[in-house]
Amino acid sequence: MSQARIPVTVVTGFLGAGKTTLLSNLIRDSKQRRLAILVNEFGEVSIDGALLRGEGGERSEVEIHDLSHGLVAYDDDEDFLPTMLALWQRRSLIDHVLIETSGLALPSAVMERLQSEALAPYFVLDATLAVVDTPLLLDGGFGQPSNTEQAVDASVAELFEMQLANADIVVLNKIDALDDEALLAAETRVRALAPSIRFIELAYEAKLDTRLTLGLHLHEPANTAHRHYGPVATMPGLTMRPLANQGLLDGHSHSGLGAHSHGLTTHKHFHEQDPGWQSFMIRSKEAQDADTLRDAVAAIARSEPLLRIKGFAPPRDGAGRLLIQGVRSRIELSHESEAAPAKQAQLVFIGYHPSRPRIVEQLCELTGTIWR
Numbered sequence: 579m580s581q582a583r584i585p586v587t588v589v590t591g592f593l594g595a596g597k598t599t600l601l602s603n604l605i606r607d608s609k610q611r612r613l614a615i616l617v618n619e620f621g622e623v624s625i626d627g628a629l630l631r632g633e634g635g636e637r638s639e640v641e642i643h644d645l646s647h648g649l650v651a652y653d654d655d656e657d658f659l660p661t662m663l664a665l666w667q668r669r670s671l672i673d674h675v676l677i678e679t680s681g682l683a684l685p686s687a688v689m690e691r692l693q694s695e696a697l698a699p700y701f702v703l704d705a706t707l708a709v710v711d712t713p714l715l716l717d718g719g720f721g722q723p724s725n726t727e728q729a730v731d732a733s734v735a736e737l738f739e740m741q742l743a744n745a746d747i748v749v750l751n752k753i754d755a756l757d758d759e760a761l762l763a764a765e766t767r768v769r770a771l772a773p774s775i776r777f778i779e780l781a782y783e784a785k786l787d788t789r790l791t792l793g794l795h796l797h798e799p800a801n802t803a804h805r806h807y808g809p810v811a812t813m814p815g816l817t818m819r820p821l822a823n824q825g826l827l828d829g830h831s832h833s834g835l836g837a838h839s840h841g842l843t844t845h846k847h848f849h850e851q852d853p854g855w856q857s858f859m860i861r862s863k864e865a866q867d868a869d870t871l872r873d874a875v876a877a878i879a880r881s882e883p884l885l886r887i888k889g890f891a892p893p894r895d896g897a898g899r900l901l902i903q904g905v906r907s908r909i910e911l912s913h914e915s916e917a918a919p920a921k922q923a924q925l926v927f928i929g930y931h932p933s934r935p936r937i938v939e940q941l942c943e944l945t946g947t948i949w950r
């Protein structure tokens with residue numbers, strides 16, 4: 579091949595695991611690399627694209643593409659192939675492509691498409707990362723399919739396992755408040771769920787060393803570039819804190835990063851195409867009081883089968899926007915006073931058979947403003 583193929587890293591992980599936050603940090607920390615980032619969200623409106631654009635806004639060498647009109651790389655997706663081919667046309671300006679898949683998708687669709695005749699001459703999979711909400715994992719938030727009675731729980735558990743099974747690297751995220759014992763329990767759980775996983779990495783506050791993330795060449799033939807890393811404490815450029823007792827965690831030593839092939843699953847459609855999973859946007863033209871909105875969203879998260887809530891609202895007091903981030907019943911609201919003002923309030927709700935009319939009614943009642 580006369581021209582070097584562009585490496586692609588696929589970032590998967592369940593709804594709210596921290597994929598976008600991790601990518602924001604990568605944008606900030608990999609200033610030498612010119613990155614193209616493709617974001618595919620479940621639902622029509624890309625909140626993640628807006629967040630990433632805020633991060634990469636000052637850097638002309640980072641480009642963000644929202645692919646929110648279908649399922650990225652699935653048969654009916656019209657955006658993915660043209661977007662990738664357009665990136666190849668501009669290859670002299672791009673060092674690395676990152677693809678954030680929807681939290682309800684399996685990464686295998688993208689991985690397979692990269693190996694297709696249309697893209698394989700131009701792109702090479704570098705690695706697939708699965709980001710994990712570690713506290714949720716430890717709380718049993720992804721219980722085993724056979725042990726769960728509710729359809730939604732079984733569905734979540736199965737998807738979570740399949741996302742892990744397709745990944746090269748599992749990233750244990752949201753671990754800032756966890757001790758070594760909890761981390762070991764999380765690692766043991768991941769290894770039990772996905773025995774063939776190759777590496778487990780720790781991300782403190784959604785930060786990973788770019789040298790452990792990009793340019794790993796995990797899917798190139800064995801006789802091409804590969805690296806050997808020592809135990810975690812000696813990894814190049816490692817800034818994260820290693821565990822006190824490294825002996826416990828064999829998964830943290832990287833070795834033999836040679837090529838391997840994935841047994842790609844063909845079972846890639848079912849979650850996003852299960853009509854029970856729904857995503858909708860609810861809007862208000864009125865400015866919102868931060869505490870009232872947080873309490874309202876928290877109450878709704880407790881009463882409806884929701885797994886993810888996110889969006890922006892104009893603050894009643896002050897400039898900028900309110901950013902709302904909910905993962906199951908954990909709701910965070912921050913006032914970003916420096917950000918571009920939100921013209922209206924827009925909240926995305928993702929869940930399994932949630933009721934839009936009930937949520938609208940509660941939002942109106944609990945915030946004292948009109949939502950529709």
Ligand SMILES: Nc1nc2c(ncn2[C@@H]2O[C@H](COP(=O)(O)OP(=O)(O)OP(=O)(O)O)[C@@H](O)[C@H]2O)c(=O)[nH]1
Nearest residue numbers: 592593594595596597598599681751752783784903
């Ligand atoms: N405490 C803590 N919170 C985190 C960390 N990483 C992400 N979060 C929070 O988790 C929430 C979800 O993060 P996102 O990065 O939007 O997650 P995502 O996987 O992109 O979500 P979807 O695209 O909706 O599936 C946000 O409130 C983040 O601030 C972390 O390392 N520690």
